[in-house]
Amino acid sequence: MHLKPIKMAVGHRPLCLQSFPVLFWTCSLLLLGCGCVPMQRDMAKEVASYTDVANQIIKLVLSGSAQKRSYERLSNFTDAIGNRVSGSHNLELAIAYMYNAMSQDGLDVHLEPVKVPHWVRGEEGAEMVLPRPKTLAMLGLGSSVGTPPEGIEAEVVVVSSFEDLKSRGANVSGRIVVFNQPFVSYGETVAYRAFGASEAAKLGAVAALIRSVTPVSINSPHTGVQDYQEGVRRIPAACITVEDAQLMARMAARGQRVVVRLNMGAKTLPDADSFNTVAEIRGWQHPEQVVVLSGHLDSWDVGQGAMDDGGGAIISWEALSVIKDLGLRPRRTLRAVLWTAEEQGGVGAQQYYQRHKANISNFDLVMESDLGTFAPVALQFTGSPAAQKVMQEVVQLLAPLNTTRLEPHGEGTDIGPWMQAGVPGASLHVEDDRYFWFHHSEGDTMSVQSPGAMDRCSALWAVVAYVVADLQDMLPR
Amino acid sequence: MHLKPIKMAVGHRPLCLQSFPVLFWTCSLLLLGCGCVPMQRDMAKEVASYTDVANQIIKLVLSGSAQKRSYERLSNFTDAIGNRVSGSHNLELAIAYMYNAMSQDGLDVHLEPVKVPHWVRGEEGAEMVLPRPKTLAMLGLGSSVGTPPEGIEAEVVVVSSFEDLKSRGANVSGRIVVFNQPFVSYGETVAYRAFGASEAAKLGAVAALIRSVTPVSINSPHTGVQDYQEGVRRIPAACITVEDAQLMARMAARGQRVVVRLNMGAKTLPDADSFNTVAEIRGWQHPEQVVVLSGHLDSWDVGQGAMDDGGGAIISWEALSVIKDLGLRPRRTLRAVLWTAEEQGGVGAQQYYQRHKANISNFDLVMESDLGTFAPVALQFTGSPAAQKVMQEVVQLLAPLNTTRLEPHGEGTDIGPWMQAGVPGASLHVEDDRYFWFHHSEGDTMSVQSPGAMDRCSALWAVVAYVVADLQDMLPR
Structure with missing residues (x-):
């Protein structure tokens, strides 16, 4: 032209x-x-x-x-x-x-x-099953694998940092990890969205739910890309809202058993x-x-x-x-x-x-x-x-x-x-x-x-x- | 005691x-x-x-x-x-x-x-059908009637005030009215949530969608009670987000035909x-x-x-x-x-x-x-x-x-x-x-x-x- x-x-x-x-x-x-x-x-x-x-x-x-x-x-x-x-x-x-x-x-x-890349979200949803039923607003993260068609239902372990995650050791296996990291800055805090799934998977977690990386929320989930580490099992990863991450953190701190069901139809096409x-x-x-x-x-x-x-x-x-x-x-x-x-x-x-x-x-x-x-x-x-x-x-x-x-x-x-x-x-x-x-x-x-x-x-x-x-x-x- | x-x-x-x-x-x-x-x-x-x-x-x-x-x-x-x-x-x-x-x-x-009162929300949802498909985040308003089971699909007329609504006259009949009133203060602006449905129904509207009464939105719908006026036909009323109300207002201002489908299972029990x-x-x-x-x-x-x-x-x-x-x-x-x-x-x-x-x-x-x-x-x-x-x-x-x-x-x-x-x-x-x-x-x-x-x-x-x-x-x- x-x-x-x-x-x-x-x-x-x-x-x-x-x-x-x-x-x-x-x-x-x-x-x-x-x-x-x-x-x-x-x-x-x-x-x-x-x-x-x-x-x-x-x-x-x-x-x-x-x-x-x-x-x-x-x-x-x-x-x-x-x-x-x-x-x-x-x-x-x-x-x-x-x-x-x-x-x-x-x-x-x-x-x-x-x-x-051609990642598609598919149908998705999350619900807290225990201690009381509650819909969790969520967005799967870009590049995440999906769940099996029947979903994943597991007890939650809530952590506030990668160090906190590591300190839970064997308690993470078979669980859904909820990252309830505070928002410091996007540049610093986005590490949880980017690497949370693989870090959780290294300890045997079955899925990762990451608190959205934002300083202000009206129960708003924020998506973004996440990176699987080579050689680490790929588990479904989604962001949830600040409010729901904090809710589950309070419940867990009270010693309540928190169980979440996660369904994600996400997949990566050619x-x-x-x-x-x-x-x-x-x-x-x-x-x-x-x-x-x-x-x-x-x-x-x-x-x-x-x-x-x-x-x-x-x-x-x-x-x-x-x-x-x-x-x-x-x-x-x-x-x-x-x-x-x-x-x-x-x-x-x-x-x-x-x-x-x-x-x-x-x-x-x-x-x-x-x-x-x-x-x-x-x-x-x-x-x-x-x-x-x-x-x-x-x-x-x-x-x-x-x-x-x-x-x-x-x-x-x-x-x-x-x-x-x-x-x-x-x-x-x-x-x-x-x-x-x-x-x-x-x-x-x-x-x-x-x-x-x-x-x-x-x-x-x-x-x-x-x-x-x-x-x-x-x-x- | x-x-x-x-x-x-x-x-x-x-x-x-x-x-x-x-x-x-x-x-x-x-x-x-x-x-x-x-x-x-x-x-x-x-x-x-x-x-x-x-x-x-x-x-x-x-x-x-x-x-x-x-x-x-x-x-x-x-x-x-x-x-x-x-x-x-x-x-x-x-x-x-x-x-x-x-x-x-x-x-x-x-x-x-x-x-x-015992009002129940039931299943509900709204979608913009034209000019392009888009899910509209919404919440039915307290006391609203539901839609027929098949929902209501109608062209939208977007208004910015009650005066604007009245100026549309016959163009409102058979339409869904979208109130895109600016937020002034809760005390003043809530009138649209409270009275929007009946005012729209007086001109023959089939439903009313009211922009949520809030100064800040992250695509967040806000519910609340609404009042039907005696003697006026009761039409379904829901709030939508500031963003979607403004979107439809821009589309309508361009002369685009905007069509919305609304489904509300709301009802009032004894x-x-x-x-x-x-x-x-x-x-x-x-x-x-x-x-x-x-x-x-x-x-x-x-x-x-x-x-x-x-x-x-x-x-x-x-x-x-x-x-x-x-x-x-x-x-x-x-x-x-x-x-x-x-x-x-x-x-x-x-x-x-x-x-x-x-x-x-x-x-x-x-x-x-x-x-x-x-x-x-x-x-x-x-x-x-x-x-x-x-x-x-x-x-x-x-x-x-x-x-x-x-x-x-x-x-x-x-x-x-x-x-x-x-x-x-x-x-x-x-x-x-x-x-x-x-x-x-x-x-x-x-x-x-x-x-x-x-x-x-x-x-x-x-x-x-x-x-x-x-x-x-x-x-x-």
């Missing part, structure tokens, strides 16, 4: 002047690392020359024709498709939807094939065909050099996947739209990649890396938004000190958004392989204090999104991507 | 001194309304003489043998019984549980029979036998005069009914326990009443009022806790200006709890009839900013309660009840 002709932006520098800062910037690179004033001043000057174009981008998104468009696109998309777990028909629909939508938007779109969805504005000077903007298109099979990560996918598209709408075309290629099967461990992104890593020297910057598209507060960035200096100047262009903070450590499952190989990486820090309330649950819907916050994310995303892609030189490694 | 002998509290005024403030207080009443300094000083002096006993009560609860007992009692109770809707076997179990527990605690306990559960410490001087402390024992048929209103019931019991433990016995009778069928409109309390209203002149103060037992911030009070002056002094005794604020307007469905007839009423204002997140949902569990906050509620409740019951004179009307 071909890029449509793009008109010049009113007020943008004419092409004939675009080579103006080359000399200064090249000299700067030669002086790199010495901290000399001329380098900093010249680089700063080059970046500052984008102030007008940054203001145009921000204005178009916050109060111009692109206002509320990110939210509209996200709601049109997620309302139409719903959730879209790896291997599902919904994910196929989602990829087709975005392929068409971005093509109709005038972008250069193509699909790159990926083999993805890997399915899927695609990373790629849309581009090709660079006018160095089309082989790329700035990647990304989010993942797949989600869990609950809620709408609006927050995780429809928002990240949409602002990556939207950033390209805005740049196109303004008639801008940077030196380098802007590439929006909507990853597939991120939730299964960045599967689509890993295959993308394998396919493109030979070209790694042309990857200027990889950006990912996968922590929500609430109001942005900063850009997170991983790169060399010299690259950080450039980015420190770039974020000053975000002054109209009041987000001129550059924080260390860009992050994202999908951009991880590139960053580990030395490519600078950026991610979006947003007001995410409620993110894990909804994460991987039925509560991840459009109701948590706001048009204004999404506009701010899109504007930030567009300014950063455009300016980095248009600077005279790639970011120093 | 008889009150067990109660030992004297260490440090409490000996009985022989208990008539000391009579003269001053009587004089004060004669001067009532003139605002004279002597009246205020003498009343203040009498109340202030309870400082030591108030401190003893607070110490016993916050750091003595009663510490964490309120929470333990509530969790033992609600973990064992679970929820307990009017007419259910669980409510019978709950009443028997509390009768036995309070009797074993040494209180004088009896049951007063009440006829209560009234059931139930009881108000009453525990007393009889007054030594005026046993016929009473201070009522209360909460309701019934709940909705979801969650544990820990917050609404297990906590209120338990602190009313606990206040009597603490007073008994300290060997205190006030002049007047302290009566804990655990109402039945409050959720159906204060049914138990209304029958209690009818049974006892002839004795209204002996009702000194009616207290109810039904807004949660989170950390207390103030006592709410309805009474004459003269009574307010007394209570203003009483709350000064709560200085160790840092809750010396007296706010206007005591409230409570169950104490309403007495307050309307002129009896002073008090209620507990707590840190309730999250109350409606969990209210009438599966999230109303022990997980929202904390031992420390409940201790503070119990201590406040005990001090206020004891002092008012022991003052020389009843509160002026």
Whole structure:
């Protein structure tokens, strides 16, 4: 497919002047690392020359024709498709939807094939049988095996940590382990969801029920992927609610015998065909050099996947739209990649890396938004000190958004392989204090999104991507 | 049943001194309304003489043998019984549980029979059929009729207010009305839950789905009672989640045809036998005069009914326990009443009022806790200006709890009839900013309660009840 002709932006520098800062910037690179004033001043000057174009981008998104468009696109998309777990028909629909939508938007779109895991939840349910009958809200965990058709009924042992589990020793055999770990942080506590089943199985447990990894619950189960350890028996694993984990913990602490019946029809089918969805504005000077903007298109099979990560996918598209709408075309290629099967461990992104890593020297910057598209507060960035200096100047262009903070450590499952190989990486820090309330649950819907916050994310995303892609030189490694 | 002998509290005024403030207080009443300094000083002096006993009560609860007992009692109770809707076997179990527990605690306990509504939910479910299939989390509303066995499938009309509904006119006939009203406050917004079905039925709707009345949702439906208007066709009524109401509103706004299938097995059986559960410490001087402390024992048929209103019931019991433990016995009778069928409109309390209203002149103060037992911030009070002056002094005794604020307007469905007839009423204002997140949902569990906050509620409740019951004179009307 071909890029449509793009008109010049009113007020943008004419092409004939675009080579103006080359000399200064090249000299700067030669002086790199010495901290000399001329380098900093010249680089700063080059970046500052984008102030007008940054203001145009921000204005178009916050109060111009692109206002509320990110939210509209996200709601049109997620309302139409719903959730879209790896291997599902919904994910196929989602990829087709975005392929068409971005093509109709005038972008250069193509699909790159990926083999993805195909886990299906099936019918499932859990009930506390003793000391009194009670339905337990639950969600099986991704990659879990199912139970036998008749289910598993067993006495429960409630533990508060992996250490507590080990201290139970022989008492775990034949039991269902309930992990009632406190929520400390997602990064720390998610270990129980990821490894709880195998740790319990090592001691002979027949199933594992893990307290959902969230600081706030309205009896809400949260799913996610879990990892079986090689050589350890695979037992069914599901998450239950904070409330029910605490209930069974209190009962067990009283010496009551707690018995649970678990039924899970989960199974893993052969890997399915899927695609990373790629849309581009090709660079006018160095089309082989790329700035990647990304989010993942797949989600869990609950809620709408609006927050995780429809928002990240949409602002990556939207950033390209805005740049196109303004008639801008940077030196380098802007590439929006909507990853597939991120939730299964960045599967689509890993295959993308394998396919493109030979070209790694042309990857200027990889950006990912996968922590929500609430109001942005900063850009997170991983790169060399010299690259950080450039980015420190770039974020000053975000002054109209009041987000001129550059924080260390860009992050994202999908951009991880590139960053580990030395490519600078950026991610979006947003007001995410409620993110894990909804994460991987039925509560991840459009109701948590706001048009204004999404506009701010899109504007930030567009300014950063455009300016980095248009600077005279790639970011120093 | 008889009150067990109660030992004297260490440090409490000996009985022989208990008539000391009579003269001053009587004089004060004669001067009532003139605002004279002597009246205020003498009343203040009498109340202030309870400082030591108030401190003893607070110490016993916050750091003595009663510490964490309120929470333990509530969790033992609600973990064992679970929820307990009017007419259910669980409510019978709950009443028997509390009768036995309070009797074993040494209180004088009896049951007063009440006829209560017996609505049963039955099997229920809702699904959006068009524009795409999606399960809708829902809860039928109390008193709703069911659907025919085959369910109701109809196109949806989404409205944002009663005015919006009326403006749809003929378009409502044969449709399911989805009320997507914004949450303003519980008091204001609950009108849609209460009256939505009949208002929709007046225009020919076949069912009503009401957005749950809550400011925060993790796809959580909240139930509650609804009222059919006389002479209007009774159509099935259920609550759905904020998320699904907003989803269907967005779809309808796009011009999409939204079709929902609703199945509800709800029905109303003949009234059931139930009881108000009453525990007393009889007054030594005026046993016929009473201070009522209360909460309701019934709940909705979801969650544990820990917050609404297990906590209120338990602190009313606990206040009597603490007073008994300290060997205190006030002049007047302290009566804990655990109402039945409050959720159906204060049914138990209304029958209690009818049974006892002839004795209204002996009702000194009616207290109810039904807004949660989170950390207390103030006592709410309805009474004459003269009574307010007394209570203003009483709350000064709560200085160790840092809750010396007296706010206007005591409230409570169950104490309403007495307050309307002129009896002073008090209620507990707590840190309730999250109350409606969990209210009438599966999230109303022990997980929202904390031992420390409940201790503070119990201590406040005990001090206020004891002092008012022991003052020389009843509160002026």
